[in-house]
Amino acid sequence: MAAEHLLNSPPEPVPEATLRDALAKARGLLAETRTLIQEAFQKDFQFQRKADQSWVTDIDLAVERLLRARLQEQFPGYGLIGEEFPEQNRTAKFTWVIDPIDGTSSLRHRVPLFGTILALLHEGKSVLGLMDLPMLGRLYSGGAGLGVWCNDRPLRIADVNGDAEILSEIISLGGRGQFVSAGVPEVFDDLTRLHPHVRTYGDCFGHGLALEGAVGAMVDFDLRVWDVAASEALVEEAGGKFVCVRRREGKDSSPGEARYDVIFGKPRVVDWILRRLKLS
């Protein structure tokens, strides 16, 4: 009983000073990657397909290498999970999660709505999140108990006042291909019919708009942990509602292999979507 109780007890809270220090350092790292990306974006860069048919550019690889090197230096012993290279220190209590370029397809086509994501997990729970959009000059950052900011502006997700306002909101979806991959294209098709203002603002751009309350909710399916861990910490801290509708395990139980289908944003808008899609 004692052992079982221990296993099930929530993790010790992380001291606020530890979180603040980690957040400040992570912001510094994203200032560095922003410069790297802005400079590389002006030039030609190479891209190729990965084994899973998704694209990777030279910039993705350079950014993840830089972040891994700096994080190992500044946070010795922490775990590392990133999109482009193998997991490190899997049993660590703290783990940094890296998406060097979230929106590689946008970057490849030079659509400026991509960014770099960092999240800190404590015993598997997301406690810090950062999303930097270099071409828009926007850094979303924050953490559990600390607050959430877009650059220096504090963010607080205000709910809609009632159901009548829900249809005036914008709802943002990932691309239809993600819903096809998740086996539920009807979620995309139904929502574009049920709501008059659906747009596909994917990746960290759409996630950031949800944090600002510019879109009422973000519906993003078939994500990996590096796509979603920052948003989970940020949305909850900003007073929004974050629902993981489904978590599907990958070919092994490593966190980098699982897929997540999530809906988040203003609480009443999220609830409306869950009801209309019969997910609640």
Next chain:
Amino acid sequence: MAAEHLLNSPPEPVPEATLRDALAKARGLLAETRTLIQEAFQKDFQFQRKADQSWVTDIDLAVERLLRARLQEQFPGYGLIGEEFPEQNRTAKFTWVIDPIDGTSSLRHRVPLFGTILALLHEGKSVLGLMDLPMLGRLYSGGAGLGVWCNDRPLRIADVNGDAEILSEIISLGGRGQFVSAGVPEVFDDLTRLHPHVRTYGDCFGHGLALEGAVGAMVDFDLRVWDVAASEALVEEAGGKFVCVRRREGKDSSPGEARYDVIFGKPRVVDWILRRLKLS
């Protein structure tokens, strides 16, 4: 016969110096409206519904008032057509077309993908186009025989090399509501199924991405003349293909009342869409 021939002959070409001068002045005006919009965006602003149920903000009205005053001063005798106020000097040979905020729905929700559009018509044909996106710091501008730029960078729309590349392109659509209003929601629904990378990048943001070749084509239906006149001049000058699939007259024959359904971008991508939608 002589009279009929005269009526059908193409208009005299506009002297290049006249176009260059108009383009330079118009760029100056959009620098002024950019500042106005950036400052207003930081503050609270009011919005209300118009008779057609679309939204207008204080910013739309202030920008159009400013542009009309400056254009009347700098181009006496020219016609003026704008989204928010009545047409002026309808019989003039040259007419400025104004969309003070293209993407008012985005502005209202503080999605930064809106902008100001100016176009110059010569005897009904679009000869200059400018689209300024204040929150992205991007000005697309150019004219017939002059070239096309994004800020200081010259733009040239490169076609895809063959059909195989078409499915790797991004295709951008207006919101589904526009296709519903145009009476053809199936155009939206079919394209999202037929092509793997469809995104709803509407308004001047999507139009600008097509000029840059970032998206292979833009499919935008149910537009008014102020939404589309700049893009027509810019896309053709940049070497892209611009097709008006359908022009529907409004409740009277004034140019501001007609609706346009257009497809434009890389020629082979535009042709592929026309074929797949059985529009060619």
